[in-house]
Amino acid sequence: MIRIPPAALIGLFFTSVFFFCAIFAPYIAPYGMAEVVGDVWEPSSSEFLLGTDSIGRDLLSRMIWGGRTTIFIATAATILSFVTGSVLGFFAAVSGGWVDQVLSRFIDLIMSIPSLIFALVVLSVLPTTIMTLIVLMGLLDSTRVFRLARAVAVDITVMDYVEAARLRGEKIGWIIFRETLPNALSPLVAEMGLRFIFMVLFVSTLSFLGLGVQPPQADWGGIVKENKEGINYGIQAALYPAYAIAILCISINLVADWILSRTTSLKGGRG
Amino acid sequence: MTEPLLKVRGLKIGATIYPPGEKSREIEIVHGVDFDLEAGKVLGLIGESGAGKSTIGLAAMAYGRGGVELTGGEVWVNGRDVLKSPLRDKRRLRGAEVTYVSQSAAASFNPAKRIMEQVTEAAISQGKFSKQDAEARAVALFEKLGLPDPETIGTRYPHQVSGGQLQRCMTALALCPEPDLVVFDEPTTALDVTTQIDVLKAIKDAIRDTGVAALYITHDLAVVAQVSDHIMVLQQGSMVEYGTADQIINNPQEEYTQALVSVRSIKHIEKEPTDTPVLKVENVTARYAGTNFDVLKNINVEIHPGQTLAVVGESGSGKSTLARVITGLLPPSEGQITFDDHVLTSGLSTRPKEDLRQLQMIYQMADTAMNPRQTVGTIIGRPLELYFGLKGKEKQKRIQELLDEIELGDGFQDRYPAELSGGQKQRVCIARALAAKPKLIICDEVTSALDPLVADGILKLLLKLQKVEDVAYLFITHDLATVKAIADSIAVMFQGEVVRYGPKSQVLAPPFDDYTDLLLSSVPEMRLGWLEEVIAHRKMESAGN
Numbered sequence: 001m002i003r004i005p006p007a008a009l010i011g012l013f014f015t016s017v018f019f020f021c022a023i024f025a026p027y028i029a030p031y032g033m034a035e036v037v038g039d040v041w042e043p044s045s046s047e048f049l050l051g052t053d054s055i056g057r058d059l060l061s062r063m064i065w066g067g068r069t070t071i072f073i074a075t076a077a078t079i080l081s082f083v084t085g086s087v088l089g090f091f092a093a094v095s096g097g098w099v100d101q102v103l104s105r106f107i108d109l110i111m112s113i114p115s116l117i118f119a120l121v122v123l124s125v126l127p128t129t130i131m132t133l134i135v136l137m138g139l140l141d142s143t144r145v146f147r148l149a150r151a152v153a154v155d156i157t158v159m160d161y162v163e164a165a166r167l168r169g170e171k172i173g174w175i176i177f178r179e180t181l182p183n184a185l186s187p188l189v190a191e192m193g194l195r196f197i198f199m200v201l202f203v204s205t206l207s208f209l210g211l212g213v214q215p216p217q218a219d220w221g222g223i224v225k226e227n228k229e230g231i232n233y234g235i236q237a238a239l240y241p242a243y244a245i246a247i248l249c250i251s252i253n254l255v256a257d258w259i260l261s262r263t264t265s266l267k268g269g270r271g
Numbered sequence: 272m273t274e275p276l277l278k279v280r281g282l283k284i285g286a287t288i289y290p291p292g293e294k295s296r297e298i299e300i301v302h303g304v305d306f307d308l309e310a311g312k313v314l315g316l317i318g319e320s321g322a323g324k325s326t327i328g329l330a331a332m333a334y335g336r337g338g339v340e341l342t343g344g345e346v347w348v349n350g351r352d353v354l355k356s357p358l359r360d361k362r363r364l365r366g367a368e369v370t371y372v373s374q375s376a377a378a379s380f381n382p383a384k385r386i387m388e389q390v391t392e393a394a395i396s397q398g399k400f401s402k403q404d405a406e407a408r409a410v411a412l413f414e415k416l417g418l419p420d421p422e423t424i425g426t427r428y429p430h431q432v433s434g435g436q437l438q439r440c441m442t443a444l445a446l447c448p449e450p451d452l453v454v455f456d457e458p459t460t461a462l463d464v465t466t467q468i469d470v471l472k473a474i475k476d477a478i479r480d481t482g483v484a485a486l487y488i489t490h491d492l493a494v495v496a497q498v499s500d501h502i503m504v505l506q507q508g509s510m511v512e513y514g515t516a517d518q519i520i521n522n523p524q525e526e527y528t529q530a531l532v533s534v535r536s537i538k539h540i541e542k543e544p545t546d547t548p549v550l551k552v553e554n555v556t557a558r559y560a561g562t563n564f565d566v567l568k569n570i571n572v573e574i575h576p577g578q579t580l581a582v583v584g585e586s587g588s589g590k591s592t593l594a595r596v597i598t599g600l601l602p603p604s605e606g607q608i609t610f611d612d613h614v615l616t617s618g619l620s621t622r623p624k625e626d627l628r629q630l631q632m633i634y635q636m637a638d639t640a641m642n643p644r645q646t647v648g649t650i651i652g653r654p655l656e657l658y659f660g661l662k663g664k665e666k667q668k669r670i671q672e673l674l675d676e677i678e679l680g681d682g683f684q685d686r687y688p689a690e691l692s693g694g695q696k697q698r699v700c701i702a703r704a705l706a707a708k709p710k711l712i713i714c715d716e717v718t719s720a721l722d723p724l725v726a727d728g729i730l731k732l733l734l735k736l737q738k739v740e741d742v743a744y745l746f747i748t749h750d751l752a753t754v755k756a757i758a759d760s761i762a763v764m765f766q767g768e769v770v771r772y773g774p775k776s777q778v779l780a781p782p783f784d785d786y787t788d789l790l791l792s793s794v795p796e797m798r799l800g801w802l803e804e805v806i807a808h809r810k811m812e813s814a815g816n
Binding site: 159160161163164166167168169170178179182183 | 598599600619622624627628631632634636639640641642643644645653654657703707
């Protein structure tokens with residue numbers, strides 16, 4: 001029986017709630033995503049738990065549908081950035097020499113451009129579909145993952161067991177996936193939680209600026225944007241997505257911390 | 272009878288361990304040890320790693336390292352029970368009455384401060400001497416310990432002196448506050464044999480001249496025999512035997528002590544060279560990329576099938592570089608290597624798989640030579656898959672055969688390296704090399720990181736496997752006792768050159784060249800008075816020259 005510390009339990013609980021809502025949004029949300037059901041900025045009532053938004057849509061439904069979009073984009077982009085970043089990072093570290101130099105300097109070049117500005121430029125040219133967003137965010141963020149993966153892998157590739165694998169005549173695939181990757185997993189998993197949070201913030205920022213998810217599609221950054229004028233009149237609508245983002249970020253971090261502390265033992269992931 | 276300087280009664284020491292995935296728990300690592308040490312005497316503490324030697328040594332300062340707790344018993348220093356005294360009194364004790372010399376001087380000195388400041392620090396802060404007196408005392412100690420330029424060496428930084436000199440500086444540091452007791456914790460273990468002898472002599476003289484008492488901790492019985500009056504043998508936190516140095520060395524009572532005394536007494540009869548060597552290194556010169564210095568200079572050696580060539584030398588002599596050149600990790604700048612009647616390509620990437628299979632390697636540190644995330648079964652099974660395409664049941668069967676061959680037996684296939692002892696790890700590495708059915712195995716210091724008895728077991732295993740599998744070894748080591756035990760021929764390396772090469776009987780027989788003589792005479796022998804003989808012999812020689 002695994003004993004889960006309370007902090008991780010809280011994190012797991014909220015993370016599961018968010019992901020559950022995201023996956024089953026069509027069955028949970030009381031109203032449709034873009035359905036106008038009431039007046040502008042109605043206060044919360046039994047009919048509309050969180051009230052309504054700037055054009056009279058149910059805010060709770062918008063939050064659930066928006067969570068679905070935001071979490072889906074962030075998850076897909078995180079996976080893309082990890083696969084690209086870590087494979088390239090390990091490849092650079094294991095190959096060494098000029099391969100490493102060319103890759104690392106190219107990544108440095110991309111990293112020297114602020115990601116938000118880079119994204120704004122690209123999105124103003126390309127059509128803003130969800131696919132574009134995922135690919136763009138995934139690739140931009142893979143530079144950070146590359147840096148970490150390469151640094152971790154460089155430490156591992158100097159170990160005798162990697163040299164032994166080279167002497168045995170192993171191909172680069174075996175060295176990356178069987179010798180290096182398993183020993184680099186725990187820092188990468190911890191980083192994954194962090195990067196996922198950055199993705200949520202990034203996509204919300206883009207949507208807030210109007211270059212991310214396009215209306216009437218709901219997402220948390222978009223909900224803030226649509227309801228920001230309400231704050232002047234004491235309407236809470238724009239704050240709910242902010243709460244959601246904060247709670248999600250903290251709970252993911254709690255889970256990542258727990259995973260990291262469980263996998264750092266050198267017992268081959270048994271402990 | 273006068274009260275002894277140090278009196279230890281029923282000392283029990285506990286530690287907290289943190290097994291991964293389980294609750295932390297307390298274990299006892301020293302189970303009630305008693306001993307006395309009179310002023311001016313030296314007590315040697317000897318045992319394998321984990322025997323509790325260092326822990327007992329530190330307990331004499333009423334100190335336990337992180338996670339270690341002095342749980343019971345009494346430690347009396349100068350008539351006071353220091354375990355029960357308040358922290359303020361313990362501070363007065365440490366660095367004033369009892370001082371400590373650690374194994375790695377390089378890791379213990381602060382690299383940012385000059386040596387003199389660190390040597391005199393304790394003496395001054397404990398109020399024993401003024402700054403001036405302390406420095407004068409340090410210079411006197413530097414001179415007594417045979418350090419060059421005793422007047423000015425204190426102004427250097429730790430990295431500006433050699434390892435052996437730094438270890439002597441640390442001895443000066445320990446002696447500077449005029450303590451009553453010094454704890455020497457493996458002070459010569461990290462040094463080359465030729466350096467060890469000088470440090471040993473310096474420590475011995477300093478102890479005699481200053482009249483200080485000492486606890487001398489080491490795993491090398493031959494070393495402790497040179498400096499101690501009494502010896503206490505420890506095993507897993509309990510005392511096995513206590514006696515005078517003479518009695519322990521010449522008339523050990525307990526079985527464990529007898530095993531320690533007779534260690535490295537493997538008899539190996541040298542084989543005749545054959546007509547066709549399995550490996551021939553011809554005129555090999557090599558240097559590392561980006562340097563302008565040849566690490567290997569014109570090396571010529573041969574290894575015959577089923578025999579062992581021992582390459583011996585001190586650190587920095589180029590032994591391991593020779594292994595890297597043969598394996599193809601470092602292409603030589605000149606010369607060629609013939610293996611099994613064909614010339615090996617110089618780089619690793621161009622070698623056919625068959626050559627890689629025939630030439631295997633075993634590393635010094637078994638810990639880092641095995642992937643911690645792979646089971647023993649995967650580690651040994653991989654060469655079987657890669658070279659012979661074995662799968663499933665057939666592979667399992669062969670892995671078990673290999674495990675039996677290295678005397679590990681059942682139940683090891685699913686274990687991870689972290690669940691093995693040091694000796695078992697090295698055995699698994701041997702099995703991995705054997706799995707490829709090689710003609711030659713390069714053994715790079717394979718026993719250096721192991722306790723003497725465990726190392727003995729590994730050497731016996733290697734000799735047995737050589738008979739069964741008819742495999743040749745290139746055996747790299749700095750330890751001449753190991754060489755005597757296992758070699759058929761020997762190459763002595765010094766600064767990148769082979770200075771002496773031939774069959775074992777010739778290399779180890781006079782007349783010697785200067786370097787081989789120095790190396791051979793520096794290997795500690797298991798008898799009293801050896802140190803004095805060697806030093807006297809050297810003095811005579813230098814007088815003769």
